[in-house]
Amino acid sequence: xxxxxxxxxxxxxxxxxxxxxxxxxxxxxxxxxxxxxxxxxxxxxxxxxxxxxxxxxxxxxxxxxxxxxxxxxxxxxxxxxxxxxxxxxxxxxxxxxxxxxxxxxxxxxxxxxxxxxxxxxxxxxxxxxxxxxxxxxxxxxxxxxxxxxxxxxxxxxxxxxxxxxxxxxxxxxxxxxxxxxxxxxxxxxxxxxxxxxxxxxxxxxxxxxxxxxxxxxxxxxxxxxxxxxxxxxxxxxxxxxxxxxxxxxxxxxxxxxxxxxxxxxxxxxxxxxxxxxxxxxxxxxxxxxxxxxxxxxxxxxxxxxxxxxx
Amino acid sequence: xxxxxxxxxxxxxxxxxxxxxxxxxxxxxxxxxxxxxxxxxxxxxxxxxxxxxxxxxxxxxxxxxxxxxxxxxxxxxxxxxxxxxxxxxxxxxxxxxxxxxxxxxxxxxxxxxxxxxxxxxxxxxxxxxxxxxxxxxxxxxxxxxxxxxxxxxxxxxxxxxxxxxxxxxxxxxxxxxxxxxxxxxxxxxxxxxxxxxxxxxxxxxxxxxxxxxxxxxxxxxxxxxxxxxxxxxxxxxxxxxxxxxxxxxxxxxxxxxxxxxxxxxxxxxxxxxxxxxxxxxxxxxxxxxxxxxxxxxxxxxxxxxxxxxxxxxxxxxxxxxxxxxxxxxxxxxxxxxxxxxxxxxxxxxxxxxxxxxxxxxxxxxxx
Numbered sequence: 001x002x003x004x005x006x007x008x009x010x011x012x013x014x015x016x017x018x019x020x021x022x023x024x025x026x027x028x029x030x031x032x033x034x035x036x037x038x039x040x041x042x043x044x045x046x047x048x049x050x051x052x053x054x055x056x057x058x059x060x061x062x063x064x065x066x067x068x069x070x071x072x073x074x075x076x077x078x079x080x081x082x083x084x085x086x087x088x089x090x091x092x093x094x095x096x097x098x099x100x101x102x103x104x105x106x107x108x109x110x111x112x113x114x115x116x117x118x119x120x121x122x123x124x125x126x127x128x129x130x131x132x133x134x135x136x137x138x139x140x141x142x143x144x145x146x147x148x149x150x151x152x153x154x155x156x157x158x159x160x161x162x163x164x165x166x167x168x169x170x171x172x173x174x175x176x177x178x179x180x181x182x183x184x185x186x187x188x189x190x191x192x193x194x195x196x197x198x199x200x201x202x203x204x205x206x207x208x209x210x211x212x213x214x215x216x217x218x219x220x221x222x223x224x225x226x227x228x229x230x231x232x233x234x235x236x237x238x239x240x241x242x243x244x245x246x247x248x249x250x251x252x253x254x255x256x257x258x259x260x261x262x263x264x265x266x267x268x269x270x271x272x273x274x275x276x277x278x279x280x281x282x283x284x285x286x287x288x289x290x291x292x293x294x295x296x297x298x299x300x301x302x303x304x305x306x307x308x309x310x
Numbered sequence: 311x312x313x314x315x316x317x318x319x320x321x322x323x324x325x326x327x328x329x330x331x332x333x334x335x336x337x338x339x340x341x342x343x344x345x346x347x348x349x350x351x352x353x354x355x356x357x358x359x360x361x362x363x364x365x366x367x368x369x370x371x372x373x374x375x376x377x378x379x380x381x382x383x384x385x386x387x388x389x390x391x392x393x394x395x396x397x398x399x400x401x402x403x404x405x406x407x408x409x410x411x412x413x414x415x416x417x418x419x420x421x422x423x424x425x426x427x428x429x430x431x432x433x434x435x436x437x438x439x440x441x442x443x444x445x446x447x448x449x450x451x452x453x454x455x456x457x458x459x460x461x462x463x464x465x466x467x468x469x470x471x472x473x474x475x476x477x478x479x480x481x482x483x484x485x486x487x488x489x490x491x492x493x494x495x496x497x498x499x500x501x502x503x504x505x506x507x508x509x510x511x512x513x514x515x516x517x518x519x520x521x522x523x524x525x526x527x528x529x530x531x532x533x534x535x536x537x538x539x540x541x542x543x544x545x546x547x548x549x550x551x552x553x554x555x556x557x558x559x560x561x562x563x564x565x566x567x568x569x570x571x572x573x574x575x576x577x578x579x580x581x582x583x584x585x586x587x588x589x590x591x592x593x594x595x596x597x598x599x600x601x602x603x604x605x606x607x608x609x610x611x612x613x614x615x616x617x618x619x620x621x622x623x624x625x626x627x628x629x630x631x632x633x634x635x636x637x638x639x640x641x642x643x644x645x646x647x648x649x650x651x652x653x654x655x656x657x658x659x660x661x662x663x664x665x666x667x668x669x670x671x672x673x674x675x676x677x
Contacts, residue, residue, distance in 0.1 A: 050514050073518050084511030088321045097320075100313040101519040129324075145515070 001026045001185060002047070002072075002153060007056035009042050016042045018209040020056075024153070024187055029179040031200030032189040033296065039209035040189040041081060044155050047187070048078050077151030081158045083138045084145070087131040091122055091141045094130060095148060102149040109148075116144040119177070121170055136167020143174060153185045154178060160195060175199050193296040203296065207304050220299045226267050227252065227302070229292035232275070234260040235285040244278055253301065260287075264302065314521070314529025318503070322537065328499060329541055332492045336545045339488040340481070341553075343610075353423055354384030354398060358405045366404045372434055373402075376426045402427060407435060418615075479642050480612060485555060486637045487609040489545045490630050491600070493538045494575050498596045500534035501579035504672070506589045527669065531576050538572035539565075558641035563650075567640065570654060571633035574661035578629060581664040584671025607631035613638075632657040 002024040009017040017039040024030050034040050045051040047058050049069035058065045058072075065072040085094045092113060099109045117123040120140035130138060139159055146154060156175065160168045172195060178184040179199070190196055196203055197217055205213040205220070213220055234241075242261055246254045250271055253264040265271055272289070279286050292298075322329065355373070357366035366383070373381045381402065389401035393412050399419040403410040409427055413420045437454065444450040504527075507513040516526055543565055549555040557564060582599065586592045603609075607625040608616035616622060625631045636653035639645035647654075 048518065050517065073520070076518060078515065078518055080511040080514060082509075082511040084515050086317060086321060086512070088324045089317070093320060097313055097317045098515065098519075100316075101516055101521045103520060149519075 001028075001061060002187075003059045004043070004047055005057050005059070007043060007046050007053045007058070009039075009046060009051065010054050016209055017046070017053075020206070020209070020211055022204050022211065022214070024185050026152075026185055027179070027183045028202065029175070029186040029188065029200045031196035031203040032187060032206060033191065033193065033196050033203055033300070034189075034206035035191050038206040040206055041157055042209075043206070044078075044157055044187065044189060047072075048076055048155055049073060050078075072153075075152040077146035077149065077154045079143050079146045079154065079156040079159050081161065083130075083135075083142050085130050085138065085141060088129065090127050090129050091117065091133070091144075092126040094141060095126075095145060098145040099148040104148060112148055112150075116147055119147075119174060120144045134164065134167070136163035136170075139163050140167060140170060140174070143171060147178070151184065153187070155187045155189075157189050158191070159188075160190065160192065172199060193300070197296055205296075205300060205303065207300075212303050213299065217296060220296060221294050223299050223302060227264050227294070228267050229294055229298055230263040230265060230275075231257070231290040231292050232260045232263065232279075233287040233290075234279070235287055238282050238284045241279060241282045241284050244282070245275065248274065248278075255301070262292075264298065311521075311525040311529045311532070314516070314526055315533050318500070318530065318533040321503075329496055329537060332496045333541050333544055336489045336492045336541075337548065339492075340485040340545075340549065343484050343488075351378065351399065351419060351422070352380050352382055354389035354392060354401045355381045355404060356384055356386040356389050356401070358403050358410070361405045365406055369404045369409075369430075369434075372430050373427060376430070379423055379426050399423070407438075478613070479556070482555065482557070482641055483612075483634070483638055484610070485545075485549055486634050486641075487604055487630075489542055490571060490633055490637075491604050491609070493541050493572065494578075494600050494603075494630075495597070496541055497534050497538040497572065497575045498579040498582070498592075498600070500537055501530065501576060501583055502589050502592045502596070504530050505583055505586075505592060509589060531580070534579070535569075535572045535576045538575060539569050542568040542572065556641075558644060560640050560644065563640050563647075564637055567633055567636045567650070567654070567657075570657055570661075571629060574629040574633075574657050574664070577661040577663075577665035577668060580668030580672065582668075584668040584675065587675065603628040603630045607634065609634055626656070627660070629657055629660050632660070 004020060004022050007017055007020040008015070020039070020043055022030070022032070022043075032040050032043065042051065046053045046056075049058070049065050049072050052066060060072045060075070063071050086097070089097070095113045095116065096109065099105075099112060104112060113126075114123065117126050120143060122137060122140055122144075125133075125137070130141065133141070143156070143159060159175075160171050163171075175186060175188065176199060179186045186199070188196065188199055200217070202216050203214065203220060204211050213223065237256065237260075239256075242254050242256055245251055245261065245263065248271065250266045251263055252266065253262075255262040263275075275289075276286060355366070355370055357363055370381055370383060373379075384401070386403075389398070390412065392398040393401050393414050396414065399417060400411050400413040400423050402423070403412060409431060411420065411424055411427065437451070441447045441450055504513070507516075513526070517523065546557060546561075546564065546568070550557050550561065579596070582596055583592055586595055606616075606621055607628050607630050608621075609630060616625075632653040636645075636650040636657070639650050639653070643649075
């Protein structure tokens with residue numbers, strides 16, 4: 001349905017996106033994962049025809065939207081990362097404005113506004129000004145504003161950044177509803193692994209402007225099939241212990257956590273006794289050891305050597 | 311275009327404080343500075359040592375028969391002090407048959423005083439000289455006064471077109487200046503909302519809709535021009551009907567010039583918006599640049615005060631100068647379209663150039 005091919009974008013000599021290719025099939029929910037500055041927003045700006053790539057192409061059902069941007073604009077809804085709403089107007093007035101720019105009017109517009117307000121759970125507060133809303137409520141209206149014209153494809157750029165858990169759950173539920181019940185194709189960008197794991201059937205992982213891995217969440221986890229993740233809970237932090245463990249050959253990565261250490265080790269390596277002995281020699285008590293199923297976060301760590309929130 | 315226009319109007323209705331504040335400031339500034347501008351200049355007078363108080367009082371009566379300057383008797387030290395400290399343009403020392411002007415600097419006001427005093431003294435001393443040859447001096451004075459009621463020669467001042475010379479109305483100039491000056495802020499800050507929308511992402515959202523970019527610009531530009539025009543029209547109507555200002559017989563023409571001026575300021579604001587990167591930069595640059603325009607155009611001063619060629623050339627670049635010239639010509643001198651054609655043409659040309667460059671700069675910039 002929608003295909004980006006070898007996209008490249010350079011800003012003042014700095015390559016923001018380099019050789020990015022991805023595709024979305026109809027009704028799919030695809031995640032675009034990466035830390036801040038990975039090039040996700042630039043990529044979706046090119047896919048949504050807001051930015052022209054330096055090279056590469058974006059095709060919707062075989063038609064290049066670089067040369068015919070209006071082709072995608074008719075069927076696209078974009079939820080930007082910023083709160084792109086008029087703060088001085090109410091939620092209802094904002095939706096009325098965004099509906100009217102899509103030539104909706106009268107009863108059709110009114111019905112759509114009420115349907116979306118119901119969907120995002122703000123129908124009873126529609127007359128209040130946006131500037132009086134919480135961050136989460138603003139984000140929910142920000143999503144509703146992109147759905148007024150019933151788009152076939154929705155691109156969401158980090159829609160849950162900086163909001164309360166209640167609004168976050170509401171947004172995730174809205175995305176699920178859109179994709180599973182209405183059949184809307186969704187491209188969801190985030191740096192929250194768990195969101196992408198919950199919502200998306202396929203994932204692209206970006207870093208430094210490039211796609212570094214892609215596939216279903218299971219396929220990506222299989223990248224770590226040769227590794228185990230051990231979570232050690234310690235009675236006290238100890239930097240020397242972390243450094244010594246780093247020097248042990250089967251241990252591929254050591255990361256300090258809030259209450260201990262996270263180790264990525266080669267699968268089936270018999271390291272437990274060695275780890276316990278090393279801890280004892282540093283007078284650190286291991287309270288418990290947890291063997292962790294690899295997550296996308298671990299995949300990212302494995303691929304880049306850093307966490308998504310670095 | 312309509313949804314964009316209406317969204318701006320909805321925002322205005324929610325928060326009309328800016329336009330009301332600038333309307334209020336236009337009115338306040340004109341009332342403060344404009345209504346006092348036609349009052350007479352006061353000059354302190356004191357008798358010279360040895361000159362009698364009676365003689366000084368007589369001269370004072372004669373001097374105060376003129377229109378432009380009011381002479382008041384004052385203590386010598388106080389008169390000197392006021393001139394020294396710049397609170398008075400000049401003071402006048404009266405002698406029996408002569409006078410002396412005390413001034414710190416030579417300015418047009420001092421020359422005006424000098425001219426009036428000189429005329430009064432020359433006339434009076436000529437009469438006194440003639441009286442010396444008459445026995446009945448009071449009869450002579452009466453005879454002269456009667457004779458001057460029907461003088462053998464009368465002088466009439468006319469313009470080159472043959473019409474009556476009209477007294478310049480400084481209050482009206484200040485009304486136009488303050489109104490045109492303050493409306494620049496209203497329009498500028500409205501135009502800045504384009505950059506605000508670009509930063510907030512609203513602009514991108516609208517770009518993705520079926521609304522064309524030209525419609526997006528038109529919505530913003532038309533709204534800003536209309537709100538600016540409404541502000542000018544409201545202030546003019548208020549001064550015409552509530553404060554009784556004489557805005558001439560061609561009020562419709564004045565409003566047309568106001569409409570053209572609003573469009574030109576929209577274009578100028580677009581140019582400045584295109585030169586900056588963020589709304590905050592605009593908010594810093596715009597209020598710093600705009601106040602220079604009326605100053606360099608001489609809009610706060612009587613016509614002809616600025617004579618520096620460089621300043622006069624610079625002022626040609628400012629829309630305020632051309633709109634002001636046209637409005638003054640229409641309101642005070644009852645000028646028609648052919649008379650104000652040059653000002654209007656310059657105004658429109660500035661508008662076209664600024665709009666062309668402004669939109670180009672805005673479209674090149676990536677927010």
